[in-house]
Amino acid sequence: MENNDLYIYLKEMWHIKKRMEAIQTVATNKNSTLFQYTNIEFIMLQIRKVIEHIAMGNLVVNKDLYSKYNDKFSSNWNVKYIFKDLERLNPQFYPVPVKTDDTVKPKKWVDVDKEMYLTKQEAIKVYNKCSSLMHVSNPYGSQIDIYYYQKMIPIWYTKIMNLLNQHIIHMADREQLYCIVMNGDEDGNPHGYVFMPANQ
Template sequence: MANFKVYSSARKDHLSEWHASRFLRKIEALNPAFYPEPMAQKEGYLPYTNLDLFTGNYLTRSEFETLYDICGGFMHSENPYGDPHRYEELLQQSYGWLEKIVNLLNLHIVTFADGEEGCLILMGGGEEVSFATFGPPVQK
């Protein structure tokens, strides 16, 4: 999270919050633009130039909540009186989830809590991650 210090100083319970929708609402109260924005590089331009919002299939905030809750359910023991974990079904779904996560994070913008500064992050599937910071618009 790009604003960990801001969030942790404001919310002492951040390490014990287990419900995605609750902790996302807490983060959003501190930074309404906290969720990564997936970007797309236009063909034929230098990196970090001529970007558009990515409009393909990526992990939305709502889907993040769903996936977080699904994974949380699998991390706990099965309830002997409830439905058994469906591991094979989760494995089959994991490929689609992975594609959405990669599409979200491959090239994305993270906006800091001040709403004017942030980073453009290029993960690109390699071992090296590169980024470029940006600040508020220059006033003339």
């Protein structure tokens, strides 16, 4: 990944970080839209955009597909189709969450249990769920259960945090791994580090 690509990817992660902070602020009642329904709708909009930022960040990593999609961004933001095309180019495009094992020397990465983070399949489902709150329900049609969303906020929030807190991106050319830390020691902002696979 070139330095410019790194900058763009980290910028996407920075936007995610700020949106997650906004979610936390409203979810913990530190700030409010003054109406519980609009609080929930605000949070769902942020979660939806977080998933879009994950997709956009991975388009940066997979530059060939980014170039192919460059003219389509204004009309195609559907994460389901972006993920589908990304997977065709790079089956390992989705972030892989890891955590650092401090009990061994040298320290090493260990996998995060799939039940703990937002998987690729879940991301698409959550995106679609959030999208259904972008419109007002027809009073004669099926009604949206706003309390379902209220119940899911802490679950989805935690799974996104567990996915991105420290994660690995596999490059399309498979020649490098890219480790992202969302809370850098220096300034608390996202930082990235390039690693070569052990068999290189």
